[in-house]
Amino acid sequence: MTDSSLNPMLRPRSIAVIGVSREPSKWGYKVFHNIVSNAYKGKAYPVNPSTPDIDGIKCYARVGDILGEVDLAIIIVPASAALQVVDECGAKKVKALCVITAGFSEVGPDGAVLEEKLKQKAASYGMRMLGPNTMGFVNNSISLNASIVPRMPPKGEISFITQSGALGLSLVDWAIGSNLGMNCVVSTGNKADVSEADLLEFFEQDKGTWTIAMYIEGLKDGRKFMEAARKVKKAKLAIKAGVSQAGARAAASHTGSLAGSDAVYDAAFRQCGVVRVEGVEEMFDAAMALSTQPKANGNRVAILSNGGGAAIMASDACERRGMKVPELTRHTKAGIARLLPAFASVKNPIDTVAKSDYDIYREALKMLIDDKDIDCVMVIYAHAGFTSAAEPARAVIDALKEKYPKPVVACWMGGREVNAVAGMFRRNRVPFYPAPERAAEALSALIRYNGFLKEAGK
Amino acid sequence: MMLSELEAKELLAGYGIPVNEGRAACSAIEASEAARHIGFPAVVKVLSEKIVHKSDLGLVALNLCNPSDVGRNAERILAKAHTIDPDAKVVVESMAPQGTEVIVGARRDPQFGPTILFGLGGIFVEVFKDVSIRVAPVDRAMAMDMIDDVKGYAILKGARGKKGVDIEALADIIVNTSKLMMEQDRVMELDMNPVMAYENGAMAVDARALVRD
Numbered sequence: 001m002t003d004s005s006l007n008p009m010l011r012p013r014s015i016a017v018i019g020v021s022r023e024p025s026k027w028g029y030k031v032f033h034n035i036v037s038n039a040y041k042g043k044a045y046p047v048n049p050s051t052p053d054i055d056g057i058k059c060y061a062r063v064g065d066i067l068g069e070v071d072l073a074i075i076i077v078p079a080s081a082a083l084q085v086v087d088e089c090g091a092k093k094v095k096a097l098c099v100i101t102a103g104f105s106e107v108g109p110d111g112a113v114l115e116e117k118l119k120q121k122a123a124s125y126g127m128r129m130l131g132p133n134t135m136g137f138v139n140n141s142i143s144l145n146a147s148i149v150p151r152m153p154p155k156g157e158i159s160f161i162t163q164s165g166a167l168g169l170s171l172v173d174w175a176i177g178s179n180l181g182m183n184c185v186v187s188t189g190n191k192a193d194v195s196e197a198d199l200l201e202f203f204e205q206d207k208g209t210w211t212i213a214m215y216i217e218g219l220k221d222g223r224k225f226m227e228a229a230r231k232v233k234k235a236k237l238a239i240k241a242g243v244s245q246a247g248a249r250a251a252a253s254h255t256g257s258l259a260g261s262d263a264v265y266d267a268a269f270r271q272c273g274v275v276r277v278e279g280v281e282e283m284f285d286a287a288m289a290l291s292t293q294p295k296a297n298g299n300r301v302a303i304l305s306n307g308g309g310a311a312i313m314a315s316d317a318c319e320r321r322g323m324k325v326p327e328l329t330r331h332t333k334a335g336i337a338r339l340l341p342a343f344a345s346v347k348n349p350i351d352t353v354a355k356s357d358y359d360i361y362r363e364a365l366k367m368l369i370d371d372k373d374i375d376c377v378m379v380i381y382a383h384a385g386f387t388s389a390a391e392p393a394r395a396v397i398d399a400l401k402e403k404y405p406k407p408v409v410a411c412w413m414g415g416r417e418v419n420a421v422a423g424m425f426r427r428n429r430v431p432f433y434p435a436p437e438r439a440a441e442a443l444s445a446l447i448r449y450n451g452f453l454k455e456a457g458k
Numbered sequence: 459m460m461l462s463e464l465e466a467k468e469l470l471a472g473y474g475i476p477v478n479e480g481r482a483a484c485s486a487i488e489a490s491e492a493a494r495h496i497g498f499p500a501v502v503k504v505l506s507e508k509i510v511h512k513s514d515l516g517l518v519a520l521n522l523c524n525p526s527d528v529g530r531n532a533e534r535i536l537a538k539a540h541t542i543d544p545d546a547k548v549v550v551e552s553m554a555p556q557g558t559e560v561i562v563g564a565r566r567d568p569q570f571g572p573t574i575l576f577g578l579g580g581i582f583v584e585v586f587k588d589v590s591i592r593v594a595p596v597d598r599a600m601a602m603d604m605i606d607d608v609k610g611y612a613i614l615k616g617a618r619g620k621k622g623v624d625i626e627a628l629a630d631i632i633v634n635t636s637k638l639m640m641e642q643d644r645v646m647e648l649d650m651n652p653v654m655a656y657e658n659g660a661m662a663v664d665a666r667a668l669v670r671d
Contacts, residue, residue: 219569222567222569222570222593223570223571223593226570226593258563258587258591261568261569263589264567264570264573264591264593266591267573267590267591267593271592271593271600
């Protein structure tokens with residue numbers, strides 16, 4: 001449990017959904033249905049004066065009619081009715097708001113005025129507010145789906161803060177498809193009150209969150225964000241979209257034109273330990289490595305592969321990203337050579353020449369983890385059809401159960417058989433990638449993140 | 459509004475940033491008088507809010523060794539500048555010895571507030587945009603990191619038998635620029651271009667500042 005002011009919002013014991021509907025295509029139906037159809041343990045009250053019941057549950061005409069306490073009110077009424085509903089919530093002593101209703105600052109100046117009123121009203125009652133114009137949030141650790149997300153993502157350690165609701169939705173679907181575990185997904189909407197900075201503070205204390213991923217279009221208060229991010233010891237990744245040159249165009253000086261908003265975001269993220277990633281795939285690839293692997297002490301990578309081509313591509317991919325693929329110590333080389341046919345290469349990358357037996361992979365990986373001149377390991381298996389993809393995968397999982405002081409990422413290349421192995425890797429917390437470049441990119445993010453830790457002296 | 463070079467340099471000097479001495483002059487006589495006071499070799503440059511690209515327009519004269527050269531060039535520059543800006547003056551400065559040119563700048567970013575920029579001058583900044591940026595406040599260690607971050611760092615450190623420059627002095631300028639931006643709310647943008655970096659010391663030879671009206 002955390003002692004954050006966002007507890008009543010993101011870990012509510014009771015929820016009123018104001019503006020429910022019996023019409024399954026409407027958000028007013030979906031949100032309530034999502035809360036009650038998952039295993040949420042708290043109380044959920046539907047509110048709508050013109051709906052007698054929803055899914056057989058009695059509706060309340062007003063939030064004030066609810067007898068028990070209400071931690072969180074989720075508001076899905078039209079924008080014009082929102083202010084009055086907030087007053088009713090204030091009178092009921094509701095602790096927090098999640099305003100899904102749209103039609104505020106995102107639609108123009110009139111909406112912005114309304115949003116400002118909404119914000120001040122919520123503040124006057126001491127209620128924290130998510131949104132408006134949010135798709136809600138998911139908190140897997142209390143089995144709560146307070147959003148329009150149709151299905152819960154698998155449980156995991158990654159929490160995701162997204163400024164775009166639609167992107168959040170598609171990413172949850174993607175997470176389900178790729179078996180990527182998530183703890184919370186929060187859509188920030190217009191950020192009238194709760195911003196990334198507040199959520200960073202919440203997730204820092206949230207035990208279920210190990211890695212924080214963010215999708216950011218623009219920050220309202222960059223300094224507040226940096227201050228919050230600096231305090232967060234967990235891994236942080238961000239996509240900053242909208243690489244705008246508008247600021248640079250308006251600049252009067254040389255400095256102005258060189259220090260465009262994108263360059264400043266780069267600098268700011270770096271200074272507060274946020275790893276900037278370019279896209280969604282890269283972000284989740286990196287999050288998978290960061291949320292499961294120990295720290296890397298440096299950028300020296302050992303590569304173990306059953307095929308030369310994949311090994312060379314992996315070396316290139318690592319070196320292009322500023323990592324080193326150095327010679328192994330004599331002791332390691334001799335140890336691995338004993339496992340392999342005489343013609344195999346025990347230089348780094350190691351090419352086992354089509355050998356992918358359980359013992360070879362397991363023993364070789366253990367020796368690489370033991371090599372003091374190596375900081376992380378990439379294990380590659382290229383599926384040939386006549387070998388088993390599962391056998392070396394089991395070897396990696398078993399070796400890591402014994403020895404786990406260094407980051408290890410797996411790259412299993414192939415189709416159907418490899419997909420079957422993916423679940424095994426995920427269950428055993430081994431980050432797994434379908435191509436060497438993606439594994440290298442994830443390792444690079446892990447190393448960059450550890451660089452921040454070192455710089456910050458943590 | 460844009461501060462004149464002299465005003466900008468006064469602001470910088472107030473924060474311990476080394477600048478070369480300069481005086482404004484409205485005529486050839488005033489200019490040669492100023493040069494006598496400052497010493498030779500001297501530089502004469504146009505001083506105008508309206509004229510940005512001084513060298514491109516031929517409104518800078520370098521390495522002038524006697525009062526009559528200063529007077530002649532001041533007259534020429536004033537005449538040419540007055541066609542663009544009737545209020546233009548000239549500034550007479552001591553000629554800074556040639557060093558390695560770097561640029562130090564600052565800008566108040568709408569989201570992050572004061573940010574500081576460092577880069578190598580000349581083509582490095584014009585063509586390669588080889589700069590490093592930090593959100594202020596920038597302390598000494600961070601300033602050293604910024605300098606280390608530019609791709610041209612090898613040039614500053616000294617390469618191919620050439621001696622390196624005074625990196626500590628550059629770090630001082632960066633830290634003091636950060637301090638200035640944190641304390642002077644009205645400064646929106648600041649350009650020191652170039653800063654001459656020497657084996658010992660560094661000096662802002664040209665400066666511009668955009669301040670809130």
